[in-house]
Amino acid sequence: MMINVKATKPEAAEPAAVDPYRFSEEPKNSRWPFAFAAMLMGVALYIKSMFPGWSTAGAEARPEANPDDGAGKGNIPADASPLRDAGMQYTPEEAPKDKAEPAEGPIGSGARLFDLHGPASFEAIVSPEFDLMDYASFGPISAGPFNFAGPFMAANDNPAPGTADPGGGEAGGENPNPPDSPGDPDDPDGPDNNEPGDEDEEEINRAPRVNGPVYLADVGGCAIALIGLTDLLANAVDPDDDTLSVTNLTVSSGMLTATLGGWLFDSAGYGPVTVTYEITDGELSVMQTAHFDVVRNSIAGTSGDDLLVGTECGDDIDGGDGHDNIDARGGSDTVLGGAGNDHIVAGAGSDIVFAGLGDDIVFGGDGDDWISGGEGDDRLFGEAGEDTLFGDGGADYLSGGDGKDLLFGGDGHDHLSGDGEDDRLLGGDGDDELAGGDGDDVIMGEAGADLLRGDSGDDTLSGGEGKDHVHAGTGDDTVIGDLDGANDSYDGGEGVDTLSYAASMETVAVYLDDGVAEGEEIGTDQVSSFEVVETGAGDDELLGSSAAEMLLGNEGDDYIAGEDGDDVVDGGDGCDTLSGGEGEDEVYAGAGDDTVAGDLDGANDTYDGGGGIDTIDYSAATASISFDLVSGTISGVEVGEDTISNFEVFLGGSGDDHFKGNAGGTFSGGGGNDIFEFEALSAAGQRVAYEILDFMAGDRIKVSRYEIFEEVMDSLEDRFEEVYGEGIDQDDLPILISHEYTGNVRRTLVEADLDNDEYYELVITISGDSKIAVSETV
Secondary structure (H helix, E strand, C coil), rough: CCCCCCCCCCCCCCCCCCHHHCCCCCCCCHHHHHHHHHHCCCCCHHHHHHHHHHHCCCCCCCCCHHHHHCCCCCCCCCCHCHHCCCCCCCCCCCCCCCCCCCCCCCCCCCCCCCCCCCCCCCCCCCCCCHHHHHHCCCCEEECCCCECCCCCCCCCCCCHHHHCCCCCCCCEEEECCCCCCCCCCCCCCCCCCCCCCCCCCCCCCCCEECCCEEECCCCCCEEEEEEEHHHCCCCEECCCCCCCCCCCECCCCCEEEEEEEEEEEHHHHHEEEEEEEEECCCCCEEEEEEEEEECCCEECCCCCEEECCCCCCEEEECCCCCCCEEECCCCCCCECCCCCEEEEEEECCCCCEEHHHHHHHECCCCCCEEECCCCCCCECCCCCCCEEECCCCCCCCCCCCCCCCEEECCCCCEEEEEECCCCEEEEECCCCCCCCCCCCCCCCCCCCCCCEEECCCEEECCCCCCEEEECCCCCCCCEECCCCCCEEEEEECCCCEEECCCCCCCEEECCCCEEEEEEECCEEEECCCCEEEECCCCCCCEECCCCCCECCCCCCCEEEECCCCCEEEECCCCCEEECCCCCEEEECCCCCCEEEEECCCCCCEEECCCCCCCCCCCCCCCCCEECCCCCEEEEECCCEEEECCCCCCECCCCCCCCCCCCCCEEEEECCCCCEEEEEECCCCCCEEEEEEEECCCCCEEEEECCCEECCCCCCHHHHHHHHHCCCCCHHHHCCEEEEEEECCCEEEEEEEECCCCCCCCCCCCCCCCEEEEECCCC
């Protein structure tokens, strides 16, 4: 049964409260809400009939809307609207002005059963508050036996957009609940839409929101990648459905360039990259980050014969089995050739190549490359850059190319070529052939019967174990003699070359004039064209040749003779016996009590005794020699004019020698009538001691104006009396003569107090018991 309500007093239609929220073009309404509303209205009428006191007779005056009551608890501030917080936005359109309010009128014959000026009281029930953020979207719900396909809304909310509007002023139809009129007593807190100057509230803009950082796909190598706007907005939403944009981009490494549809990223190296930016709706913005990694490109072959081409970036290439042809191109690549006879071109960049099994050919290209040939007879070319090459197993050929290269032959009979610059070559096991090429190379043959060629440059070469042949080539080279007992062959070639047996601990004998070096440790080696030879810790023997050489004894009691040529002789540590031979020689005795034989070649030599008690020996001379120890020179017809220093013992020859000193020492005049002229130091309180080993008749000692000689005949005694007179008082002389006896050793001491201060600043010890006479020159 349907009850139609008609107005008894037509009134001007007022805009319904729901009209401002209606869409201008409403879709076809669903009938389910109206059926549910009709059911509720029937229940209300039934309850009303049971309690007649609730009804009112006659029209009731509507309360005036209070314009100051907008803050009542029935209103929700715009800035706190749960609809706005949920990201939902509705744009109300103006209500039609020609719509009339439903007229009021009695129901049946008498008083009204309910007020028709607004919704029934049960429609004004306030639903519990809930946050629409938790219900971003809704689907159909089921309420008991009813199923609604329309949107779910609170009891005090506006009708669904699909609800039909009653026409004219009549109630009924599909909408049994007429809209509230302004000031309806059932909605005292409702808004007054008729208030003069009342306008729609201004909407509040809400900031964009992000749901965690963005993770982009990894970028390979030095490739340029496009980052789109949609990529950066992947985890961003705007509650107001505003259009979003990206601003203020920064990148942790590499470079970003804006382009149509996004940004181009150019990497600067491998590793993680972070893009930091702002997401904005035009007014408000939030910070966001995007992350990705710059990784190496990976290229994998098959078990067949592959053709693999890399990029200009750093690639990881695995050829796998098969005879592969690999061109890595630019970048610092890692290449695995795998099994098979591979052909690998590493290209530019500092590459790492493992050729693997098989007879491989590898070209390193530009850059500092690391190449391993693996098993098989490989051909490895480092080319430009400072390369490291490993032949590994097999008979390999290694070429360093330009740059300072490091080559390891490994097992097998290998051929190593350093080519340009300063290279290091190690042959490893096997009978290897090593050539340094240009530059100052280090070449080690190691085990096996090796052939070493230094070529040009100042090279260092060592044959290692086995019977080796070493050709130093041009330049100032150093050849290290092997201590393997094998018979090696060493050729210094051009330049000032060194043959070193410095590591030897046993005696080594080197005869350069004969071209032989022999010893228990070294075997019997053939040596030639060396200008410097050094031995080790044993008691060694070194004899030079007719050429100019440097002979170094190092440790041990060595015998070294320079022979012909302008030689340099250095005894090193130990008690050495040294001679320069013919030519203008330099002899350095070094530490230890050494003996240096003065050369009788008439050349001007230089002798340095070094540490210890050293002896300069001219005992082989037959002509007179002058020893001027004050100026540090020794001269004579046979000896030339030699320069001496740091000697303590001086031996003259069979001629009439003249010794002059002021700093003490031990002297032996040898044969002839020798003169020993001694001076005291000028510094007061310092005593100077001289020792004469063979003071004989005919020798004289000169001390200041006094001459001291051995009294052996009457004529000398007569001369003594002529000088001093028969009545001379010996106690007045400044010279004191005494004798000492210690066991079988007899010595005569001559002491002089030349300044009469009762301090004898000069003492001369003469071996033997001599009768000394003193004369004063007038």
